[in-house]
Every structure is written in C-alpha cells, then in structure tokens.
Amino acid sequence: MKTSPSSTKRQHVVDTAYALFKRDGFHATGIDRIIAEADIAKMTMYRHFPSKDELIVEVLEHRARRFERQLDQLAQEVATPERKIAKIFDWHERWFSSPDFHGCLFAHALAEFGDPAHPVFQAVVRQKNGLKRRMQAILEAVMPPRQAAGAAAALLMLIEGATLMAQMGQPTIDSARKAADAIIASARAVQ
Numbered sequence: 001m002k003t004s005p006s007s008t009k010r011q012h013v014v015d016t017a018y019a020l021f022k023r024d025g026f027h028a029t030g031i032d033r034i035i036a037e038a039d040i041a042k043m044t045m046y047r048h049f050p051s052k053d054e055l056i057v058e059v060l061e062h063r064a065r066r067f068e069r070q071l072d073q074l075a076q077e078v079a080t081p082e083r084k085i086a087k088i089f090d091w092h093e094r095w096f097s098s099p100d101f102h103g104c105l106f107a108h109a110l111a112e113f114g115d116p117a118h119p120v121f122q123a124v125v126r127q128k129n130g131l132k133r134r135m136q137a138i139l140e141a142v143m144p145p146r147q148a149a150g151a152a153a154a155l156l157m158l159i160e161g162a163t164l165m166a167q168m169g170q171p172t173i174d175s176a177r178k179a180a181d182a183i184i185a186s187a188r189a190v191q
Helices: 003-025 031-038 042-048 052-077 081-096 105-112 120-139 143-166 173-189
Strands: none
Touching: 003 031, 003 042, 003 105, 031 042, 031 052, 031 120, 052 081, 052 105, 052 120, 081 120, 081 143, 081 173, 105 120, 105 143, 120 143, 143 173
C-alpha cells in the first residue's frame, strides 16, 4: 500500500513534534518551532493540526500505538501469563537503558496538562488504562477478574514508579520485577 504525500507530511510533523516535546516539553515547544524544525509551511501545519492540543494528542496516540505494537510482538514470544507480564517489565528495562529514554512522555504530559477534561490529559489516561487493561487481560487467564484488576493496578504503579526512578538515575527494575512476582503470586493465592 502506497503512502500519500499528505500522510507522509503529517507523520513527519508528528515525528518532529515528538522529538521536540520529548526533549523540551509541551508548553516550552511552540508551533513556530515545530514548523521550522519540520521545514513545512504554516498552512500545512494547520491543515493537518488545527490546534497545538490536537498535535499533542496525535503525538501521544502515535507513541501509544507504537508501544502497543511492541508489546503485541513480545506477547507472541511467550506462553504463560507470568512470562507475558515479565516481558512487559523486560521492555521497560531495555527502554530505561536506551539513549532514547528521557522519562515517560505521558507522565510529562500529565504534569503539564492537569485538567481531567483536557484532551491531552484524556490521551494520557487512555494510554495508562490501556496498559492496565492489557495486564489485567493477561492475568485473567490465571485468576478471577477482580484479583486480576487489582494486580494489574498494582503492576502499573510499579512500572510508573520504576520509570520515575530510572529517570532519576536510580534503576529499580529488578526490585519492581520481584514485587510484581509477589503481587501475582498473592493475587493467585486469593482464588
């Protein structure tokens, strides 16, 4: 399937904005800077993204889709629910040590857009809830839905905490992994 020049230009804007937002923040990065870095006309920008908020939401959704595809691939590699959860932690461990790691773009967005009614805030909630639902669905293969929901919420808190610690230069993924194993074992025991 051939990509249209319009969708290629749109993706170029998203990629450029992603790099700038990740490095400098959402509020600190102006539309004029994105236009200059992407080397596009102002009309092109506004044709694809009538507002900066729409661009930010698209950047976050693009990042969320990329993350979901990566987790989908990892899930195909392993069979047991415990190994699937471990693979999610493995992904985070690789990310924390990559040169591309600057903390969680979604957490940064949440810090800058604290109004729950704001579309950026809602995009963050969708991504975080999506990860939690993924882990819950994995765990429902070995425990009742209520226990799976509680365990998934706790696992998400571990991942978020480990991400923050990694951003501070204090990697704790091994501790998070051990805590995840204990959470899963405890939730399975409640059955």
